Amino acid sequence: xxxxxxxxxxxxxxxxxxxxxxxxxxxxxxxxxxxxxxxxxxxxxxxxxxxxxxxxxxxxxxxxxxxxxxxxxxxxxxxxxxxxxxxxxxxxxxxxxxxxxxxxxxxxxxxxxxxxxxxxxxxxxxxxxxxxxxxxxxxxxxxxxxxxxxxxxxxxxxxxxxxxxxxxxxxxxxxxxxxxxxxxxxxxxxxxxxxxxxxxxxxxxxxxxxxxxxxxxxxxxxxxxxxxxxxxxxxxxxxxxxxxxxxxxxxxxxxxxxxxxxxxxxxxxxxxxxxxxxxxxxxxxxxxxxxxxxxxxxxxxxxxxxxxxx
Numbered sequence: 372x373x374x375x376x377x378x379x380x381x382x383x384x385x386x387x388x389x390x391x392x393x394x395x396x397x398x399x400x401x402x403x404x405x406x407x408x409x410x411x412x413x414x415x416x417x418x419x420x421x422x423x424x425x426x427x428x429x430x431x432x433x434x435x436x437x438x439x440x441x442x443x444x445x446x447x448x449x450x451x452x453x454x455x456x457x458x459x460x461x462x463x464x465x466x467x468x469x470x471x472x473x474x475x476x477x478x479x480x481x482x483x484x485x486x487x488x489x490x491x492x493x494x495x496x497x498x499x500x501x502x503x504x505x506x507x508x509x510x511x512x513x514x515x516x517x518x519x520x521x522x523x524x525x526x527x528x529x530x531x532x533x534x535x536x537x538x539x540x541x542x543x544x545x546x547x548x549x550x551x552x553x554x555x556x557x558x559x560x561x562x563x564x565x566x567x568x569x570x571x572x573x574x575x576x577x578x579x580x581x582x583x584x585x586x587x588x589x590x591x592x593x594x595x596x597x598x599x600x601x602x603x604x605x606x607x608x609x610x611x612x613x614x615x616x617x618x619x620x621x622x623x624x625x626x627x628x629x630x631x632x633x634x635x636x637x638x639x640x641x642x643x644x645x646x647x648x649x650x651x652x653x654x655x656x657x658x659x660x661x662x663x664x665x666x667x668x669x670x671x672x673x674x675x676x677x678x679x680x681x
Contacts, residue, residue, distance in 0.1 A: 407605065407678040410617070411596025411659065413668045415587045420562055422586065425555040426450060427579040430571045439566045444559050447569060447584055450577060452556040459553055462546040469539040476535050480528045487521040494518050564588040567670065587670055592661045593630065596676040597637075597654035605680060606632050612659050613677040616668070623674060624664045631658040 428450030435447050494514040500506035567585040571577045594614060598606060606629065614623040633656040659676060661668075668674070 404602070404605065405680055407598055407602045407680065409596040409598040409657070409676040409678065411594040411614075411674050411676050413592055413661070413670055413672045413674065414595050415564070415670065416591050416593045416658075417588060419567065419670070420564070420586045420588055421582045422447075422558070422560065422584040424577050424579055424581045424583045425558065426552070427577060427581075428452075428556065430573050430575050430577060433569065433571070433573055435566050435569060437566055437568050440564070441560050441566050441586065442563050443561060446557045446559050447566070448558045448571060450556050450558070452553055455549060455553040455556060459546060459549040462542060462549050465542050466539065466546060469535065469542055473532070473535045473539050476528065476532045480525070480532050483521070483525050483528050487518070487525055490514065490518045490521050558583065560584075560586060562586060562588050564590075592668075592670070594627070594659040594661055594674055594676060596657050596659060596674075598657060598678070600636050600653040600655060603636060603655040606655065606657060606678065608632060611679045613679070614659070614661075614664070615675045615677075617673045617675050623666065623668065624661065626663045627660045629657050629678065630660050633657070 430448055431451050432449040433447070434449075435441055435445070441447065494511070494517075497506050497511045497514050501508060501511050565587040567587055569584040571583055577583055594612075608629050608631065610629045612627045612629060613625045614627060615621065616623055636653040636655055638653050657678075
């Protein structure tokens with residue numbers, strides 16, 4: 372009897388253990404993702420413009436400083452223009468001389484045309500007189516020879532005039548080029564905005580195509596953020612976002628939206644401050660509006676971004 376009871380108890384325990392194992396083998400459902408975290412920076416819409424030097428030389432004037440508002444065409448700085456000024460003056464002098472040369476040849480050409488017209492008239496009269504026997508053939512041949520020489524001289528003067536005029540045109544083009552080179556010594560801004568930085572100082576050298584200034588263009592600020600590739604396919608334009616300043620609990624805005632999403636994944640962070648910050652990961656870049664911020668943050672301020680998926 373006891374053996375039967377023991378066997379029954381063992382069977383019950385075995386069945387319970389199997390049921391418990393079956394319950395533990397059921398998969399656990401992960402909770403749905405409701406928001407995505409990312410790190411971003413405050414930046415002008417379209418990005419910060421880095422101005423390249425249109426010429427090289429020694430800086431003679433710096434007319435603006437960081438934080439100033441600049442307009443299109445404002446001269447931010449100037450470099451030494453001595454050589455360019457002398458070149459333009461020399462060209463101006465050559466233009467004056469060349470204009471005199473052109474006018475001189477033109478005057479001689481006009482006189483030669485009048486003289487040739489007179490020679491042609493005399494030759495025509497002599498031919499008519501020869502027909503009626505009032506002139507000799509020798510006289511006609513002499514006048515014909517003078518007329519032919521006049522035609523050749525006129526051709527030479529016309530060629531000389533064209534050459535002198537071409538030299539004047541070439542010198543005028545050289546002057547235009549010199550003025551353009553002189554204008555490039557004035558570093559003008561092509562855009563309107565806030566001057567973030569201007570590097571050279573008076574007396575320092577600046578190289579051609581070197582970045583000499585950074586400008587935040589006139590327009591709204593946005594947040595450019597990066598989202599890990601794990602959630603890249605969950606992003607959509609128009610999704611609501613919350614923004615918070617990094618390193619604290621200061622909320623920047625709770626009602627922003629995604630304006631743009633990059634079509635590709637990038638391998639390294641756009642917001643690394645140094646080469647040691649690189650991470651072996653891929654991210655998707657998004658742009659977030661900044662219309663409802665409770666303060667006006669500084670450009671390049673880092674923020675934490677929360678994208679709400681529902």
